[in-house]
Amino acid sequence: MGPLLAFGFWAYVLTVAGIYAIFVLGLQVHVGDTGLLNFGHVAFMAAGAYSTGLMVTNGVPLLAAIPLAMLVAALLGVLVGLPTLRLRGDYFAIVTIAAGEILRIMIQNQQGATGGTLGLRKASGGWPSFNRDILRWFEDTLGIELERRVPLLVITWLVALVIALLLVRIGRSPWRRALRAVRENEDAVAAAGKPVFQLKLQALALGAAIAGVSGVLFTLLQTSLYPENFEPIVTFVGFAILILGGIGSYFGVVLGSILISFIISGVRFLDFPLAADKVAALRFVVIGLIIMAVMAFRPQGLFGKKEELHLD
Amino acid sequence: MAPRAVRVGSARFRMDDLLQTTINGIASGSIYALGAIGLSLVYAILKLVNFAHGDFMTLGGYVAFAVNVSLGMPLVVAIAAAVVAVAVLGLVTEELIWRPMRKRGAGLMQMLLLSIGLAFVLRNLILLTWTGESRKLNVDDTASYGIGIGRVSLLQILVIGIAAAALVGVGLLLTRTYVGKSMRALSDSFDLAEVSGIDTKRVVTYTWILGGGLAGLAGVLAAVFTTLTPNMGWTLLLGIFAAIILGGIGNPFGALVGGLALGLVQEWSTNFVEPTYKEAIGFAVLILALLFRPNGLLGHATRTG
Amino acid sequence: MTDADTILHVDGLARHFGGVKAVDGATFSVKRGSITSLIGPNGAGKTTAFNLVTGFESADAGRVHFAGDDVSRLRADHRARKGMVRTFQLTRVLGKMTVLENAMLAAPDQPGERMWNVLTPRRWRSREAEVKAQALEVLDEIGLSEKAGDYAATLSGGQRKLLELGRALMARPDLMMLDEPMAGVNPTLGRQLLEYLDRLRTERGLTVLFIEHDMDVVMGVSDEVVVMTQGRVLMQDRPDVVRKDARVIDAYLGGADE
Known part of the structure; x- marks a missing residue:
């Protein structure tokens, strides 16, 4: 493996990490800020990805498709939330996985529109040619030969940074105080005259829109979309990141996503005396053990505050 | 007798299809029910939402595969081995994980996420050991018998028969024996049961033996009825959760009703829509049911304050 | 049914749990500006009645009129915004938020609690400063100002x-419904609290309805007493009348056996 190829590979791993970071920032709004145990988060990513893909393959320009894709993800959040947000926490968790699976199965079966298991091709629309333009500009004007994955890597992390900064800013608002109060005790919030249901619905929509962004970037990275990209396991990897970084900590999300992405994609690069599928299994054993160890010994995660840990 | 066809949408709906899908529904519903009762008992008594329960089932399936196919022993022995192995797994995780965590005062979510970690570990250890290839147990899957206007396969008879026997056994155990009554007392209030002199540690042990054993059995039956892959239990788990929620969380009898209802709805739906939608239909029914009965079909509104 | 003097009128309120009639057709009213207590033996349905009146549980039957409006169909948070604010017997503090944040949460009319205002602090910063000052004032009155920065869990x-x-109090209630406010509070502070509530009544026209077991407190401060037993309202009258009523004495002795 040459060094250039290796660099391209790491750029890929880090882009995936950035996409996960955005995905989990959305999850943080649900779980960390509002106490909504959303186990179907991947559905919002899928909504962002497939609505981008379906719009661009039907002639909508990519730049117009992106905000619409976020809107679709947010609307899906509202749609899922309306019947489920009044349920008890453990019921909500299961029902959200179910909602995510319903969406995935529908995508899989609507072959005419989505390509089903054969995949939705050219889902990133004008992105590849735009990417080539960027690379050419760098080469022609600055004389720098960029690896082809670098532009998306930079864009992804810029987007992640902007979202994280916005969330930090939102964090100081009375709105988030009300969300945190919902997380602590809904009765107390209702007794204080705050509309609990609306607050939860808004948080669900915001986190869903953020996950929608991760879906857009995923589409740009992969170009083709397959239903199996959006299995429930993605949500649980998101939870592993959230737990490792610390529930309630935005910075923890960033670090957690790099660590976990390295474990998922990165170990492929290391030389194991094992067959590829065994390595694949092994890395999920490691992720499982990390989740267990963090939950047992440091439930607030690496960067969470013990006083604000809300796992009860 | 010529089957009478009725047009419903674009699908042909016939009486024998209804009978056939009913038998299928009872068979898959029995598997959901067996899995759901074990999971529900563990939840009711230990307040643990065990996301590894599906992988417990998978392990049961693979233990049966090892005994039945690799070692060439009869199915009965394989079933017994699977039940014992998963019950032991339950007890081991209780000793190593759940009890120490309860002692530290771990919350519901902390335990739930721990069980997700355990699920990852189990599933992928199974994948490491037996690879991802799909396996079959050594059962004649072609034999079938005509009953009236439909046919019932040997597999269906096996699954429904064994499940029914196990369900009756569990029902008797819970309602007639001291251990069963103690379990139900614990599920009402752990602390109260402890004060009233019930040996809670023993009851917890029995809970894992019963919950794990049922998971093992459900795993073998699922392996007999469908195909055995490392993802089998995880795929079933969501349906099992749906069954429990449909029936009302923490109520083993509700889990039975919920499991059968889910199996039947899924199979019946194949009369009207593509079978690839049947899982989605099951989940949609779950969400719809919760709109009207937020505490499940057999759940009661609990009194607060 | 309701007149200007009545702030709360409850009519035929009922709630069953399975076969248990927790509240079984309760009817009573609370006069504006009064301190009214709700008493009754354990299991009389006082807390459930509170839950039904404030919308935290849905009633099987009956109506609740508040300040002349029928609020029976409103959600709990909506009723609270109308001025009917309650506390809980088992406290619902927000443990992982600070004491100050707990108090600030309840302040009404904070535009910063709307999602679309979060990124424009100029729309809510001045209100936030007001709210903070009020919260510190209230914390001072209840003797918790030293704890303002601590997590409420402590x-x-x-x-x-x-x-x-x-x-x-931060929610600016017209009717304050307190479920056993004195339980676990030291007696000296408890008396101060009562005086504080009494002052709010004169200054702000606050009405207080509270559940209490200590009969000295009940008889000492109440203008009226509502007596519940077995889910029904046995009587409603002045404390001196209630104290002498044979049925009330009976209900308490009968209740002791439960």
């Missing part, structure tokens, strides 16, 4: 009761 049981009372 408070003692009595302090939690106080904080919940403070949070309710």
Whole structure:
């Protein structure tokens, strides 16, 4: 493996990490800020990805498709939330996985529109040619030969940074105080005259829109979309990141996503005396053990505050 | 007798299809029910939402595969081995994980996420050991018998028969024996049961033996009825959760009703829509049911304050 | 049915749990500006009645009129915004938020609680400063100002009761419904609290309805007493009348056997 190829590979791993970071920032709004145990988060990513893909393959320009894709993800959040947000926490968790699976199965079966298991091709629309333009500009004007994955890597992390900064800013608002109060005790919030249901619905929509962004970037990275990209396991990897970084900590999300992405994609690069599928299994054993160890010994995660840990 | 066809949408709906899908529904519903009762008992008594329960089932399936196919022993022995192995797994995780965590005062979510970690570990250890290839147990899957206007396969008879026997056994155990009554007392209030002199540690042990054993059995039956892959239990788990929620969380009898209802709805739906939608239909029914009965079909509104 | 003097009128309220009639056709009213207590033996349905009146549980039957409006169909948070604010017998403090944040949460009319205002602090910063000043004032009155920066989880049981009372006051209630506010609070502070509530009544026209077991407190401060037993209202009258009523004495002795 040459060094250039290796660099391209790491750029890929880090882009995936950035996409996960955005995905989990959305999850943080649900779980960390509002106490909504959303186990179907991947559905919002899928909504962002497939609505981008379906719009661009039907002639909508990519730049117009992106905000619409976020809107679709947010609307899906509202749609899922309306019947489920009044349920008890453990019921909500299961029902959200179910909602995510319903969406995935529908995508899989609507072959005419989505390509089903054969995949939705050219889902990133004008992105590849735009990417080539960027690379050419760098080469022609600055004389720098960029690896082809670098532009998306930079864009992804810029987007992640902007979202994280916005969330930090939102964090100081009375709105988030009300969300945190919902997380602590809904009765107390209702007794204080705050509309609990609306607050939860808004948080669900915001986190869903953020996950929608991760879906857009995923589409740009992969170009083709397959239903199996959006299995429930993605949500649980998101939870592993959230737990490792610390529930309630935005910075923890960033670090957690790099660590976990390295474990998922990165170990492929290391030389194991094992067959590829065994390595694949092994890395999920490691992720499982990390989740267990963090939950047992440091439930607030690496960067969470013990006083604000809300796992009860 | 010529089957009478009725047009419903674009699908042909016939009486024998209804009978056939009913038998299928009872068979898959029995598997959901067996899995759901074990999971529900563990939840009711230990307040643990065990996301590894599906992988417990998978392990049961693979233990049966090892005994039945690799070692060439009869199915009965394989079933017994699977039940014992998963019950032991339950007890081991209780000793190593759940009890120490309860002692530290771990919350519901902390335990739930721990069980997700355990699920990852189990599933992928199974994948490491037996690879991802799909396996079959050594059962004649072609034999079938005509009953009236439909046919019932040997597999269906096996699954429904064994499940029914196990369900009756569990029902008797819970309602007639001291251990069963103690379990139900614990599920009402752990602390109260402890004060009233019930040996809670023993009851917890029995809970894992019963919950794990049922998971093992459900795993073998699922392996007999469908195909055995490392993802089998995880795929079933969501349906099992749906069954429990449909029936009302923490109520083993509700889990039975919920499991059968889910199996039947899924199979019946194949009369009207593509079978690839049947899982989605099951989940949609779950969400719809919760709109009207937020505490499940057999759940009661609990009194607060 | 309701007149200007009545702030709360409850009519035929009922709630069953399975076969148990927790509240079984309760009817009573609370006069504006009064301190009214709700008493009754354990299991009489007082807390359930509170839950039904405030919308935390849905009633099987009956109506609730508040300040002349029928609020029977409104959600709990909506009823609270109309001025009917409650506390809980088992306190609901927000443990992983600070004492100050707990109090600030309940302040009404904060535009910053709307999602689309979060990124434009100029729309809510001045209100936030007001709210903070008010919260510190209330914390001072209930003796918790030293704890303002602490996580509420670190408070003692009595302090939690106080904080919940403070949070309710922050919501600017017209009717304050307190579920056993004195339980676990030290008697001296308890008396101060009563005086504080009495002052709010004169200054702001606050009405208080509270559930209490201590008969000295009940008879000492109440203008009226509502007596519940077995889910029904046995009687409603002045404390001196209630004290002498044979049925009330009976209900308490009968209740002791439960």
